[in-house]
Amino acid sequence: MIATLGVIVRPFGLPEALWAVAGALVLVDAGLLPPAEAWHGVVRGTDVYLFLVGMMLLAELARVEGLFDWLAARAARRAGGSPVRLFTLIYLVGVLVTVFLSNDATAVVLTPAVAAAARAAKVSDPLPYVLICAFVANAASFVLPISNPANLVIFGSHMPLLADWLRHFGVASAAAIVATFGVLRLTQRAALRQAVAHAVEQPRLSVAGWIAAASLVATAGVLMLASARGSDLGMPTFLAGFAACLVVLLASRRAPWGLLRDISWGVIPLVAGLFVLVQALAHTGVLAALAQILDATTKRSVGATAWGAGIALSVLCNLTNNLPAGLIAGGAVQAAHAPPLVTGAVLIGVDVGPNLSVTGSLATILWLSVLRRDGIDIGFGKFLAQGACVMPPALLLALGALLAGG
Numbered sequence: 001m002i003a004t005l006g007v008i009v010r011p012f013g014l015p016e017a018l019w020a021v022a023g024a025l026v027l028v029d030a031g032l033l034p035p036a037e038a039w040h041g042v043v044r045g046t047d048v049y050l051f052l053v054g055m056m057l058l059a060e061l062a063r064v065e066g067l068f069d070w071l072a073a074r075a076a077r078r079a080g081g082s083p084v085r086l087f088t089l090i091y092l093v094g095v096l097v098t099v100f101l102s103n104d105a106t107a108v109v110l111t112p113a114v115a116a117a118a119r120a121a122k123v124s125d126p127l128p129y130v131l132i133c134a135f136v137a138n139a140a141s142f143v144l145p146i147s148n149p150a151n152l153v154i155f156g157s158h159m160p161l162l163a164d165w166l167r168h169f170g171v172a173s174a175a176a177i178v179a180t181f182g183v184l185r186l187t188q189r190a191a192l193r194q195a196v197a198h199a200v201e202q203p204r205l206s207v208a209g210w211i212a213a214a215s216l217v218a219t220a221g222v223l224m225l226a227s228a229r230g231s232d233l234g235m236p237t238f239l240a241g242f243a244a245c246l247v248v249l250l251a252s253r254r255a256p257w258g259l260l261r262d263i264s265w266g267v268i269p270l271v272a273g274l275f276v277l278v279q280a281l282a283h284t285g286v287l288a289a290l291a292q293i294l295d296a297t298t299k300r301s302v303g304a305t306a307w308g309a310g311i312a313l314s315v316l317c318n319l320t321n322n323l324p325a326g327l328i329a330g331g332a333v334q335a336a337h338a339p340p341l342v343t344g345a346v347l348i349g350v351d352v353g354p355n356l357s358v359t360g361s362l363a364t365i366l367w368l369s370v371l372r373r374d375g376i377d378i379g380f381g382k383f384l385a386q387g388a389c390v391m392p393p394a395l396l397l398a399l400g401a402l403l404a405g406g
Contacts, residue, residue: 033280041279042272048149048323049268050234052104052366056263057241058215059108061248064259065209072116073202079121081198083128086121087188090114090129091181094136095143100220102233103137103148103351107367109216115374122197127378128188130371134355134383135390137363139180141351143173146223146233148363150326154333154347160340162228168344172401176352179394187389208248215244264369271323271362278327287328291335294342302341303403310345310399314353314391322354322361341403348398355391358383 028038062068075093079086098106111133118126141148145155145165152159160168185192205213219240226236249256281287297305309329317325329346332338338346354360358368358380371378 028276033276033283037279037283038276041276044279045271045275047232047234048271048275050238051102051149052267052271054219054234054237054239054241055102055105055108056267057238057245057259058212058219059105059112060259060263061241061245062109062209062212062216063112065206065212065248066203067205067209067212068113068116069120069203070205070209071113072118072120073200075113075117076121076197076200077202079196081196083123083192083194083196084185086117086196087128087132087185087192090117091132091136091184094132095140095177098137098140099143099147101216101223102146103141103361103363104366106133106137107363108370111367111370112374115371115376120197120200122195124194125191126376128184128191130367130376131184131188131386134358134364134367135180135184135387136177137367138352138355138361139176139394140173141363142169142176142347144224146226148351149233150322150350151347152233153326154330154343154350168340168405169347169402171405172344172348172398175397175401176348176394179397180355180390183390183393187386208252211244211248211251215240262373264366264373267362267366267369270365274321274324275327278324281328282331287331287335290328290332294332294338295336298336298338298342302339306341306345306403307399309342310349310353310395313346313349314356314395317350317353318357318360321359321365322350326350344402345399348395348402352395352398353391355394356384356387358387360387 028035075086075089078089094106094110097110101109111130114129114133115126118129123129138148142151145151145159145162159165219237222236222240223233226233245256245259249259294305294309297308313325313329316328329350333343333346354364357364358378359365368378
């Protein structure tokens, strides 16, 4: 619990990864988790590590080669001096990126582009625009199975076919997306009165920039294919990022060190530490106990269990982060053989619930690290105040739509 609290509030300004890794080491050192079990927890995260590394490679390549600046200038020009139009355009792009490239990609790939768009449009306060990336990354993260790696964790080997997924989650995901946009637009209405530049210079995109853009599009296609076949997403994403970087570096005859230096590598030990913490819960029998509770409550009332599970998971995500919460919930629903309605509610809680706090989801942690690199720092309290407005209506509407669809 102390490690989780450290990840959330970052005491003394120390990195989130330090607290997660320290918590994992303490569990092993105290004899609460055998080293072999801890290593098993680390290995379980291999697909997630590969996915994150591949996406971070693509994002850094796109940033270095000027793709974000080019996209930012186009967005600012299309806004035509209207802050509301710029806000809406960025939100729609955020939905598309999340749906087809995952919520982590929205945090890593889109956030730098939005920050650049705010600079290109000469807005005095970029906050309304960069907030979009954090909130839409979670709100739109269950339109498709690939929209959030947590979706694959929760369903495991029982992933519904794409047509069944869309029928089950289509209306609920639309409700979450629309509600999030509406509340964000309402709460940021004062900031959206600031002036936006009409004339924005459009930079020229280099050949390497076009390669980066093509790589992102190709990665989206690869992920869709992998999802349709039920394959893991980590290795295809890693190979796409590695291949794109290799082509650009060979063509430009540059060393890779400059590209690798600015990537947020601390995310990987953070995720590994969280996997070990979840492994400890499984080792101590917590997952088995949760499965028994879920099975008992489902037998009494499927609807009440679905509501309770969705809301409870939304709270748990903000106490522990949605990655360990998703791993815990996935293990519990699979062990309890929970009905689709309960599993769907759990997934909505894990996907939408994290929009309350800045460390509720891995995507938001990635978003925060990207903003820090751009010199933008949003504190825990400030995000919580915004999340308290945005998350509850989106969560309740999505759960209501799911249960209404039966």
